[in-house]
Amino acid sequence: MSLIKDRNPQKGMRDLLPKQVELRNYVSSRILDVYKKYGFSQIETPSLENIELLSNGEGGENEKILFKILKRGEKLDLNNINDENSLVDMGLRYDLTVPMCRFYANNRAQLPQVFKIAQFGDVWRAERPQKGRFRQFKQFDIDIIGDKSTSAEIELIFATSEALMSLDFKNFKVRINDRRILSGLVKYCGFKESDYNKVFVIIDKLSKIGIEGIKEEFKKSGFSDDSVNMLIEIIQKLIETSVTIKTIESILPNIDKNVLDDLSFVIETVSKQAGRNYSIVLDITLVRGMGYYTGQIFEIETEGYKTSIAGGGRYDSLIGKFLGEATIPACGFSIGFERVISILEEQCFNVPKPKRKIVLLYSEEEISNINEIFLTAQKLRAEGNIVLVEEKSKNPKVQLDKLMEQGFDSFAVFSNGKEIEVKTLGQK
C-alpha cells in the first residue's frame, strides 16, 4: 500500500470523536428508554434496499439524491449500458419510513394488531453539503400501525415530548394541523385538486419568507388571481387572530365536523398533560413536506431555534400500497436527531458522569509488578469506575493534563507493585 494522501472523511460525512459519540449514545439511550416505557419496540431494516423501492415516487425530492449501488459480477454488463438504472440494483435508504413499510408488509403475520415501532438508524442523501446538513445522518422515528383512533396521535405526542423533556428541553411548542383542513382551505379557494401539493409547498414557506414572500411565490406560479387572493386573505385573517377550531368552522364551512372534533380532542388532551412543561397550538399554515400525509400533522419547535426538532403525522394510505389494501392506519413522529445533538452541543450539554475515571500509572521498572497493578484495576472496575492502566510518560504533567481533557478525574502511581493513594486530578 502506498501512503494514503486523503485522510478526510468523504464529502458531507463525519468522523465522530469520543466526546461526540458519548453525547450521541446518551441522547439515543434516553430517547429509547422513554419510547420503551410507552410500549414501543425497536426494529431494524438493512441500509440497502431495492432500487425500485427507493424510486417509486413516495420519497419526493429524496429520490433524486440517492446513493446507488453498482451491480456486481455477471449482472454488470459494461458493453450494454442504456442508462444509469441499468448499472445499479440497490440504493442506500433515504429515510426510515419507506423501509419500515416494506418491513411491515414482509413480517405482518408475526406482528401485533396494533404495532408500536421505534427505529433508530442512519440514512443517506447525496445533498449538496452545507452547514448543519450531512450526507449520512441519524433519524429516530416512532410509528403506530393499526390504530385509527386519535389515541395514536396523542401517544406519539406524549412520548416524543417526554423524550425531549428527558434531555432538558423545556417550553417547546407542538404545532398541529390537519391535512384535510389544508385541502379544505385550498379547495374552498377554488384550486384544482392536482394543484394542491404545489399550493401546500408555497404555504409551507410562510414561516420562512412571510406573507409578502409567499405572495411573490404565488404571483410567479401562474394560479388564478381569484384563488390566490382569496387564499392570502384567509391566511392573513387566520394568522392575525389566534386561530381556534371555532374560527376555522366559521371561515371554512366545508370542513368535515369529525376532522375538527378530533383536532380539538387531541389539543385538549395534550394541553392537560403538558401542563406548564410545553404547549400545543393549532397552526393552520403547518404543511410538512412529504406527500403521503392524510390526516393530522405535527411539528415541535423549541425556543430560540427556528427549525423544528421533530415532525410527523398520519399516513393511512402508504402501507396499504405494499399490501394491496386501500387503508392501513398509520401515524408517526420523527425526532430530528442531528438537530437535537447540535442544539445540545451549542448549549455545551454535559453527559452526566456518575462514576470516577481513574488512571493507574506505572513506571517502566514496575513492569515486573504488572500483575498487582492489573489486580488493582480489576478491583476498581468491579466497583463501577472507569480505569485506565498506562505507563508513566517522561512528562507526567502533560500526560495527566491530556487525561483530564478526556474527563479523567483521579490518578494513582505504582511503586513496588503497591498503589500510592488514589488522588484527584488537578489538585496539588
Next chain:
Amino acid sequence: MSLIKDRNPQKGMRDLLPKQVELRNYVSSRILDVYKKYGFSQIETPSLENIELLSNGEGGENEKILFKILKRGEKLDLNNINDENSLVDMGLRYDLTVPMCRFYANNRAQLPQVFKIAQFGDVWRAERPQKGRFRQFKQFDIDIIGDKSTSAEIELIFATSEALMSLDFKNFKVRINDRRILSGLVKYCGFKESDYNKVFVIIDKLSKIGIEGIKEEFKKSGFSDDSVNMLIEIIQKLIETSVTIKTIESILPNIDKNVLDDLSFVIETVSKQAGRNYSIVLDITLVRGMGYYTGQIFEIETEGYKTSIAGGGRYDSLIGKFLGEATIPACGFSIGFERVISILEEQCFNVPKPKRKIVLLYSEEEISNINEIFLTAQKLRAEGNIVLVEEKSKNPKVQLDKLMEQGFDSFAVFSNGKEIEVKTLGQK
C-alpha cells in the same frame, strides 16, 4: 406508486424483529459497559469511504466483494466508460480497521498519546450468501494505538474476556501465537519470504482439514518437498505434545528470545487473572487471516462451537502507512458480534427484564375518559414500567395472548375512567 411486489429484504440482508433487536441492544450495551470501564472510548466513522482507500490491498479478499457507489451528477459520464472504476467514487466499508486507521491519521493531533478505541458498527461485504453469513453485519472492535508494550495485548484479552463473561460465556479458550514465530518456523524450513503468506494460509486450515488435509494442499502448491516435509514434521511434533515456550526454543533456535519472553509473560499474566473462568493456550498453528499482523495474534473459542467468537493481534506497520511513518504501535481485538448473537439465540438466552410490562385496555365508550387513562399510564411509566394503552378488541383473549407473546405480564381494564386493579396476565 404501484403495488410493491418484492417485500423481502435484499439478498443476504435481514429485517430484525423486536426480540432480535432487544437481544442485540442488550449484548452491545453489556460489551460497551465493560470496554468503558477499561478506559476505551467509542468513535464512529462514516459507512462510505473513498474507493481508493478500500482498494489499496490491505483488505485482501474483502476488496473483491465491495459494494461500490455509482458516481453522481456531472462526474458520471456514461459515454466514456473505461472500466468499473471509472463509474464509482466510494464504497461501503468492509471492516472497521481500515476506516479507523484513516480516522487516526486524520484526527491524531486531538487524540491522547495512548488511544484506547472502541468501535461498534455495520460493515458490508457482497459475499455469496450462506447460512450464518450476511452481506451486512455488525462488528465490535477494540484497539490500542501508541502502546508498544505487551500490556496492550493483556488489556485487550482481559477486556474481551470480561465482556464475554458478562454475557454468561464460560470456560472459553484464548488461543495465542506470534506471527514472528510463524515466520521463524517457515524460514527455518527454507521457504522464501515471498511465499510466507501462502504457507500461512495453508497452516491456517489445520484445525479444519487436519494434518492429512494440509499435506494434500502443500502437495498441490508446488513448494520444495524438503521444506514441506520439514514443516509437516515440526508441526506434527508441536501438536502431538503440548507446546510450551521451551519446546519452541529447542525446536526453533532462530526465534528472537524477546518474542518468546513476551509471549510467556502474556500467557502467565492472563492465566493468573483468568483463574477458573477461562484459559489461555499457546497454539503454534494459529495464523489469523489478515496480512497486516506483525506480532502476537489471538482468538477466542467457546466450548461446543468450532468457529472463533473473537480474534485480533498486533499490527505495528498498518497505521504508519497513512502517516508516512514506519511504525505506529497498534493492537486490536474484535468480537464476532453476529456469531455471539447466534450462539445466544441458539441457547435461548433471555434478556433480563427488571420492569413490569403492563397493558391498559379501554372499551370504545371509554374514549371520553381517555385523559384519566393516560394519567394512569404516565404514573405507571414514571414508576419505571413499560405501559401500553390499547383499545379493547372484540376478542380480548386473542389480544391478551398476543401481548403475552410480546412479553407483557400485566393488564388492567378501564371502566368509567377508573382502572380495575392491575392483574397478572395468564392468571384467571
